[in-house]
Amino acid sequence: RVAEIFGKFDRQADGQLNLSEFTKALKYLQDKVADSAIDSIGLSWPKLSKKFMALVGILLLLFVFIFLGIAGFSNNGTFGSIINSMLPIASGGALGGEDDEEDTAVDTLDDAVEDAVTLIQSED
Numbered sequence: 001r002v003a004e005i006f007g008k009f010d011r012q013a014d015g016q017l018n019l020s021e022f023t024k025a026l027k028y029l030q031d032k033v034a035d036s037a038i039d040s041i042g043l044s045w046p047k048l049s050k051k052f053m054a055l056v057g058i059l060l061l062l063f064v065f066i067f068l069g070i071a072g073f074s075n076n077g078t079f080g081s082i083i084n085s086m087l088p089i090a091s092g093g094a095l096g097g098e099d100d101e102e103d104t105a106v107d108t109l110d111d112a113v114e115d116a117v118t119l120i121q122s123e124d
């Protein structure tokens with residue numbers, strides 16, 4: 001590899017690289033390493049470009065979705081009113097569903113207290 005670099009960039013053929021030749025050789029090596037790394041994971045620059053453009057497209061669609069949602073919820077029209085009135089109802093319903101677990105815990109605690117009181121009273 002060293003012979004390849006010197007053969008390509010040593011213009012004076014004196015076995016030494018001056019600053020401009022060294023800079024060009026370093027850039028060449030960086031490009032070779034980047035290409036080698038991309039090839040080793042099975043990708044290519046066109047594939048990476050396509051994936052990048054697809055991700056940019058998805059990001060743009062996400063922004064459009066968010067901004068349309070903000071416009072729909074902040075509008076003083078019928079749709080915004082219905083959504084804004086349903087949000088507290090839905091959150092209350094979701095939070096109200098957790099009472100079953102609390103009821104069973106309270107019932108278990110009540111039963112334990114009753115058993116303890118019965119046990120204490122029976123010892124007397």
